[in-house]
Amino acid sequence: MEKQAALELIDFINESPTNFHAILNIKKELIAHGFTQLFSGESWQIERGKKYFVTKNHSSLYAFIPGTGDIAENGFKLICAHSDSPTFRIKPHAEIPVEGKYLKLNTEVYGGPIMYTWFDRPLSMAGRVLIKSDNPLKPIIQFINFKRPLLTIPHLAIHFNRAVNDQGNPLSKQKDMLPVLAMINEHFEKENFLLKLIAEEMQIPAENILDFDLTLYNFEKGCLTGLNEEFISCGKLDDLAMAHAGLKALIDSKECRKTKVLAIFDNEEVGSGTKQGAGSPILRTIIERIVFGMGGQTEDLYRAIHNSFMISADMAHALHPNYTEKHDPTNHPVMNGGPVIKINANQKYITDGDSAAVFQTICQLAGVPYQTFVNHSDMAGGSTLGNILLSQMEMRGVDIGNPMWAMHSVRETGGTMDHHYVIKAFTAFYNI
Incomplete structure (x- = not known):
């Protein structure tokens, strides 16, 4: 049973090569479980006993279930995660012929990938395609996934770079990281080759395609590994593992007095400063519409947030078993030890004593272990969604996550039991 959740996560990630596909798959799962889609440009009619979701940019999603209690008195329970992962985005006019023999594509790095991990792997492309419509302001949007290995980023042989294994060997994003797509032969048409390839895959005329948002992904499917299959080896665990766990918990949770929300933002890996990111007012706007749609006034909104x-x-x-010195001596979570409460004295995370105590209690109710993470004091840490969201709403909250190795690698490693644990913890939270 514990491994089943991890296997479902691997399948979900395999079918979600981009942020667009992740949201599409979450949307399908919600609809299958009785959720109704709302649209930002239309009037909302919210009823208790029903379930809803709304998307933004096809790359973020916000699902909610109105509570049975008074909205102002009971407020909201929110789980927030993100849909994007570090990758390489294909630039416009991407075709670069090399010596009349090879065709490579021009790319731009998205987020902060561990670039070495992308070498010499079978890669594919997926994303969003914009197609002509009768309304110039609203092109038709379709999704594409080539679902076959198309490209590789070849490493330079050690014979040409004897220092390749030395520490500090730099990589050029513009030179070293360009993927090879094809050999060029006498029948090869270089003009608009990529556009024609997309059109052929989608079986539509190339002249109908206005633009596209395509990124690379590792074609190899994830798997369980370790002597007892105790590890999940898979790309995009950061942060589709949390998105998947939140989705499972929301669907499996019971009716309660508080209104439950699952918010999956986009663009966390590049700062969240987009209309579909946590830095925008989108979640605050949705919460306002829920409160007002359930008959509340401005005062009820403020009370609900509180x-x-x-x-x-x-x-x-x-x-990390090979770099124990990189970790705090007393707060270093281990794989399969349960979800991690993330703490930072300089407020990179929103956790404080109050919110940590709440999450510890949730884990105890769920019957799962929990751990704490604090950065080694000589090392700067990162931040995540929490503080960005609280710039919009002064809400109590905690930063948590499952422990993993090689964050931002094309192939990350997580704990099999941890995914089972965090789903139980999230479900217990929604059930309170």
Whole structure:
């Protein structure tokens, strides 16, 4: 049973090569479980006993279930995660012929990937395609996934770079990281080759395609590994593991007095400063529409926010067996030890004593272990969704995540039991 959740996560990630596909798959799952889609440009009619979701940019999603209690008195329970992962985005006019023999594509790095991990792997492309419509302001949007290995980023042989294994060997994003797509032969048409390839895959005329948002992904499917299959080896665990766990918990949770929200933002890896990111007012706007749609006034909105609690769910760093010195001596979570409460004295995370106590209690109710993470004091740490969201709403909240190795690698490692644990913890939170 514990491994089943991890296997479902691997399948979900395999079918979600981009942020667009992740949201599409979450949307399908919600609809299958009785959720109704709302649209930002239309009037909302919210009823108790029903379930809803709304998307933004096809790359973020916000699902909610109105509570049975008074909205102002009971407020909201929120789990927040993100849909994007570090990758390489294909630039416009991407085709670069090389010596009349090879065709490579021009790319731009998205986020902060561990670039070495992308070499010599079978890669594919997926994303969003914009197609002509009768309304110039609203092109038709379709999604594409080539679902076959198309590209590789070849490493330079050690014979040409004897220092390749030395520490500090730099990589050029513009030179070293360009993927090779094809050999060029006498029948090869270089003009608009990529556009024609997309059109052929989608079986539409190339002249109907206005633009596209395509990124690379590792074609190899994830798997369980370790002597007892105790590890999950898979790309995009950061942060699709938390998105998947939140989705499972929301669907499996019971009716309660508080209004439950699952918010999956986009663009966390590049600062969240987009219309679909946590830095925008989108979640605040949705909460306002829920409160007002359930008959509340402005005062009820303020009370609801005060009476709410948020879990900012992004992955955490597990103790690395080869680099134990990189970790705090007393707060270094281990794989399969349960979800991690993330703490930072300089407020990179939103956790404080109050919110940590709440999450500890949730884990105890769920019957799962929990751990704490604090950065080694000589090392700067990162931040995540929590603080960005609280710039919009002064809400109680905690930063947590599951422990993992190699965050931002094309192939990350997490704990099999940890995914089972965090789903139980999230479900217990929604059931309170």
